[in-house]
Amino acid sequence: MLDFGDVQISGIAEKALRLDKCLIGGQWMAAENGRSINVIDPATGKVIGNVPEMGRHETARAITAAEQAREAWAARPAIERADILMRWCQLMLDNIENLARLLTLEQGKAIVQARGEIRYAASFLRFYAEEARRIYGETIPSPMSNSRILVLKQPIGVVACITPWNFPAAMITRKTAPALAVGCTVVVKPAELTPFSAVAIALLGIEAGLPAGCFNLVTGVPQEIGAEMCANPIVRKLSFTGSTKTGELLYAQCASTIKKLSLELGGNAAFIVFDDADIDAAVEGAMLSKFRHSGQTCVNTNRFFVHFSVYDEFIGKFVEKAAKLRVGNGMDVDTDIGPLINSAAVQKAEAHIADATSRGAVVVVGGTRHQRGGTFFEPTVMRDVTAEMRTACEEIFGPVASVIRFVSEDEVIKAANATEYGLAGYFYSRDQARCWRVAEKMECGMVGVNIGFLSVEMAPFGGVKQSGIGREGSHHGVDDFLEMKFVHFGGLD
Ligand code: SIN
Numbered sequence: 366m367l368d369f370g371d372v373q374i375s376g377i378a379e380k381a382l383r384l385d386k387c388l389i390g391g392q393w394m395a396a397e398n399g400r401s402i403n404v405i406d407p408a409t410g411k412v413i414g415n416v417p418e419m420g421r422h423e424t425a426r427a428i429t430a431a432e433q434a435r436e437a438w439a440a441r442p443a444i445e446r447a448d449i450l451m452r453w454c455q456l457m458l459d460n461i462e463n464l465a466r467l468l469t470l471e472q473g474k475a476i477v478q479a480r481g482e483i484r485y486a487a488s489f490l491r492f493y494a495e496e497a498r499r500i501y502g503e504t505i506p507s508p509m510s511n512s513r514i515l516v517l518k519q520p521i522g523v524v525a526c527i528t529p530w531n532f533p534a535a536m537i538t539r540k541t542a543p544a545l546a547v548g549c550t551v552v553v554k555p556a557e558l559t560p561f562s563a564v565a566i567a568l569l570g571i572e573a574g575l576p577a578g579c580f581n582l583v584t585g586v587p588q589e590i591g592a593e594m595c596a597n598p599i600v601r602k603l604s605f606t607g608s609t610k611t612g613e614l615l616y617a618q619c620a621s622t623i624k625k626l627s628l629e630l631g632g633n634a635a636f637i638v639f640d641d642a643d644i645d646a647a648v649e650g651a652m653l654s655k656f657r658h659s660g661q662t663c664v665n666t667n668r669f670f671v672h673f674s675v676y677d678e679f680i681g682k683f684v685e686k687a688a689k690l691r692v693g694n695g696m697d698v699d700t701d702i703g704p705l706i707n708s709a710a711v712q713k714a715e716a717h718i719a720d721a722t723s724r725g726a727v728v729v730v731g732g733t734r735h736q737r738g739g740t741f742f743e744p745t746v747m748r749d750v751t752a753e754m755r756t757a758c759e760e761i762f763g764p765v766a767s768v769i770r771f772v773s774e775d776e777v778i779k780a781a782n783a784t785e786y787g788l789a790g791y792f793y794s795r796d797q798a799r800c801w802r803v804a805e806k807m808e809c810g811m812v813g814v815n816i817g818f819l820s821v822e823m824a825p826f827g828g829v830k831q832s833g834i835g836r837e838g839s840h841h842g843v844d845d846f847l848e849m850k851f852v853h854f855g856g857l858d
Contacts, residue, residue, distance in 0.1 A: 369406070369413065369470070372696050377460045378467035381565035382414040387584055388567050389423065390430030391577020396585060397422060402557055407473035407704040407740050408694040416560045419585030424552070424593035427581035431523040431550040432599045434578025439520045439548035446546055447497040453573035454490035457483060457566070464534065464565055469695040471559045472533055473703040473740075474658050476695055486534040486566070488822040489838070493542035496843055500547055513854040518847045520548035521625060522601035525594035527587075527615070528563070529606045530556035530706055531661045537563050539826075540604045540627075543842045545579060549602075552581045552594065558706060560584045595619045602846065605629070606663075609786070609831050627835030627845050629663070629827055631760045632788030635781035636666040636817070637803070639774070640674045642793035643815075648682045650817025651766070654791055656690060656744060657818075659702045660764040661710070663832075664789040664811065664819055668750075668757050669768040670777050676770050680748050684730045687766070690744045692735045702764055704740040711740050714763040717756040718745065721767065726750045731764070752780060760786070774799065782808040788828035791817055810836070 367374040367382055374382060385401055386393035394417070395401075401415035417423075438446070457464060465479035474482070503516035524544045528536040533555060541551045555563035567582045583590055591611075594600055595618035605615050606629040619626055636654055638647045654666040671679045695703035705711050711734060718732055731745030742764060750757055750767040757767055771777040781790060791813040792803055804812045810828040811819045820826065825836035835845050 369409075369411065371694070372466070372470065374463070374466060374470065376463035377565050377568060378463040378470075378561070380568060381467060381561045384564055385415045385417065387417050387419060387423070388580065388582040389427045390433070390581065391571075394423070396420075402584065404471055404558070404560060406470055407706055408696070410739055413470055414561060416557070416564070416584040419583045420589040421593040423585070424583050424590045425597060427552045427583050428523060428525070428593070428597050428599050430578040431552050431581050434576060435523060435550045438545075438550055438576060438579050441548075443497040443500065446548065447494040449574045450490045450494035450497070450542060450546060453570050453575070454487045454494065456569040456573055457487040457490065460569065464562065466696070467565055468534055468562050469703070471561050472530060473695050473706065475700045475703050476698060478658055479695065482532060482535050485820065485822070486538045489535070489538040489542040492822045492838075493546035493843070496543070496840060497546040499840070500843065500847065511856065511858045513857060515852040515854065517850040517852060519850055521846050521848050522549060523599050524549045524551045524602045524604060524846060525600045526551055526553045527591060527594070527603070527605045527607065528553065528555050530558040531658060531663075533559035533562035534566060536606050537566050539837045539842075541580065544846045545575075547843050547846050549846050550579045552583065552600070554583055554587070554590045554594070557584060557587060591615060592618060595624070596622065598622045600624060602626070604837075604845070612833065625845060627827075627837065628833040629835075629837060630788075630831060630833040631786055632663045632828065632832050633667045633758070633760055633784040633786040634664060634789040634791065634809070635807070636669045636790075637777055637781060637792035638669070638671040638675060638679050639792065639794040639796070639799065640672040641795045641799070642675065643795060644675055644678055644682060646815060647679065647793035648686060650791060650793060650813070650815070651683055652686050652817070654813070654817035655766045656687070656702060656764055659705060661706065661762050663760070665762075666766070666791060667761055668781070669766060670771045670780060671768055673770050673772055676768075680729060680746065680768055683766070683768075684746050687744045687746050688730045692737065692741050692743065702744055705742055705763055706740070708740060710763055711742055714742055714745070714761065714765050717759070717761055717765060718747065720755040721747055721750055724751070724754055726754060726767070752783065758784070774803070778803065778806050782806075785831040786828070787830035788832035789813070789819055
């Protein structure tokens with residue numbers, strides 16, 4: 366058992382925390398330079414463990430290991446790959462408490478939400494285990510009587526995955542489960558702020574029966590690992606979740622090897638409350654879409670647009686609920702809002718609030734660091750926000766809600782779409798015709814209509830414009846890991 370004062374860690378979580386190694390070709394290895402990176406608990410600022418500081422060379426070795434394992438893995442019957450993924454899912458669920466505690470320890474989120482994330486992560490393993498057997502090809506009528514046209518779907522090859530710190534478990538399985546299910550092998554680089562969930566998931570994958578080299582894990586210097594993943598011609602696909610800025614860089618770096626890319630990038634989600642909305646339901650949805658995971662997801666609402674006739678009523682009810690949120694260490698079962706990931710996140714929230722209030726916005730609740738200190742921040746609601754304020758233009762990634770007033774449907778749709786991002790959007794209305802109209806007009810990959818929650822494994826997750834390329838989750842989620850091969854059978858006289 367590992368003892369962090371108030372928190373004891375055991376089982377798979379303890380094993381992951383003690384390892385200080387990465388997985389390459391079935392072997393747990395240290396960095397060649399012998400160096401490690403400290404990982405910090407954002408709730409206490411204390412070091413909880415280390416992971417290897419790997420670079421380009423180790424990444425190239427991991428890619429080679431994935432390539433060596435690729436042919437045999439792809440040749441296994443789909444049902445065998447599916448069985449392994451299903452066992453892996455079950456192992457995650459069997460270890461849910463230890464995995465959730467590990468996740469909270471390294472990321473800070475409330476333990477209830479960490480348990481939810483582990484279930485969410487396991488759901489991708491299960492979904493793609495089921496999907497593995499449904500990779501169907503196609504036959505197409507030929508223009509010639511003596512030929513036949515077939516389309517085969519084949520695994521793309523070695524896949525590199527770069528995952529973010531806000532969902533240290535779920536983004537690993539959302540990317541690797543479909544890749545492995547269809548017969549690809551993977552090299553994963555988790556965020557250096559939150560690598561231990563990935564290590565624990567890798568340990569469980571091996572226990573589930575993943576052959577050596579199918580799942581490789583490297584931690585270390587992001588620029589070096591990313592550069593090798595992009596430049597190495599063996600990697601046929603890169604899947605990235607993170608900021609739009611990093612996504613742009615990876616996109617450019619992948620050009621020289623013409624890789625297939627999936628990018629799940631930043632967002633600037635609008636949440637519209639029309640005058641015909643059920644205000645209590647809208648407030649419930651607003652709470653979920655703003656404060657889930659302390660506001661640190663790319664689908665959290667960034668801009669609330671509320672019709673002027675219900676503006677005060679909505680703000681009154683929203684503020685009443687936001688004021689009751691309990692800020693604390695995520696390990697405490699009563700906590701709703703854990704610490705932000707680091708001091709840069711706190712400074713960003715402060716800068717957005719300072720900019721908005723200097724231009725006329727009013728803080729109705731919160732607005733400052735929490736009295737606990739560190740990276741704890743008060744859930745905040747600001748009213749009288751306008752479109753040109755930083756908080757309405759840039760992704761906040763914190764528990765700060767900005768509420769803008771609007772008058773007409775046309776005006777609010779234009780305003781909601783006036784952003785380079787296009788990931789998620791939400792709105793509340795009881796008018797069915799309006800619901801269809803607005804859902805179709807919102808320029809984003811996902812729309813919540815009278816609901817403030819979108820993340821489920823069976824639906825396609827992803828954005829348009831500068832929010833990304835491709836979709837993860839759902840039966841569409843396998844497409845990015847498959848190549849189509851047209852086979853023309855001739856001479857059939
Ligand atoms: C993300 O923030 O990248 C993922 C959010 C989700 O799946 O809910």
